[in-house]
Amino acid sequence: MSIKSLIIFVTVYKEESVTAAAKKLKLSQPAVSAAIKELENRYHVRLFERMGRGIQKTNEAHHLYEYASHITALYQEMDSDFKKQKRPSPLRIGSSISIGTCLMPGYIKKYMETFHAPMPYIKIDSSDIIEKMLLENNLDLALIEGSIHSDKIMAEPFTKDRLVLVCSPLHPLASKGMVTLEDLREEPFLLREKNSGTRELAESTLMVRDFVLKPVLESTSTTAIINGVMANLGISILPERMLTEPIGKGSLIPLKIKGIEFKREYSIIYHQNKYLNPDIINFIELIK
Structure with a gap:
């Protein structure tokens, strides 16, 4: 599992759409779907259910998001700091x-x-x-x-x-x-x-x-x-x-x-x- 997979998961969770997440991250939809599948296989859970053209978050997705949102935010803050980008x-x-x-x-x-x-x-x-x-x-x-x-x-x-x-x-x-x-x-x-x-x-x-x-x-x-x-x-x-x-x-x-x-x-x-x-x-x- 990579930090990139967690960032993709957090984006899909927030956007409530694989398509929207792929567009925001400038990735292909198959790449986004593969990252979600990697997490599901690692933890033996289902994170999103397909509902027509959209997706529905599962209880496992809510639970994982509580951790992933903080891990990815801390990573991005560290990345920004060490790259000496603009003020936080x-x-x-x-x-x-x-x-x-x-x-x-x-x-x-x-x-x-x-x-x-x-x-x-x-x-x-x-x-x-x-x-x-x-x-x-x-x-x-x-x-x-x-x-x-x-x-x-x-x-x-x-x-x-x-x-x-x-x-x-x-x-x-x-x-x-x-x-x-x-x-x-x-x-x-x-x-x-x-x-x-x-x-x-x-x-x-x-x-x-x-x-x-x-x-x-x-x-x-x-x-x-x-x-x-x-x-x-x-x-x-x-x-x-x-x-x-x-x-x-x-x-x-x-x-x-x-x-x-x-x-x-x-x-x-x-x-x-x-x-x-x-x-x-x-x-x-x-x-x-």
Whole structure:
């Protein structure tokens, strides 16, 4: 097996087409097919199934890609470095929505000013999507809150945060300050989408107390949820960092739940096989 075979496999996987991969790599289609066959024979697996004019990735292809994408990226970085080509590509940094909204702009500005670095590529999305992009080597590192779901990802905590229950000043609970779970059982909740770090923490904390969150509104936009709560459409559990202004203006009222706190850590995450070049190390040290 050669590194060239892995590069061909990664290209076919991304392009989802032997023809497109051959064109991109400037190879013949038989050469691309032979490289895929070499890998399949070596590991005694089927990597792609033909579906009409296209191909379908198998589970074995997904598994191999987790390794091959990192091996080929490291090889290409080494090749570029030793050939003394142009400066390495800008960092590819992911972020969960909460961190991307509140902290990422300041971090990026400081990084560019401190290290005279080019503007990184930034991807802000829900935590599960960011984690998947790391596994597939589409990001160099990321900043997220909440739990990691893959043992192939390394995490380094860099700060703490908590979630806060909030309601409108017009809501009947606004004057209570402290509430119980019984007070909340019939309340309509406005929540972030499933698999977001914020939603996972709220659900897991309450689930152990036999309280199941059933939202009447779900959104990837924290701003939309905040506006919904201010309009008294329901109550929500959101990151404290994103509530500073509306709470300060009296547009939202924070509530404590008796005996319950929603605490969490923000973490820098990267794939265990990722080569941490100087640019990545500089960014990590700046954040920490």
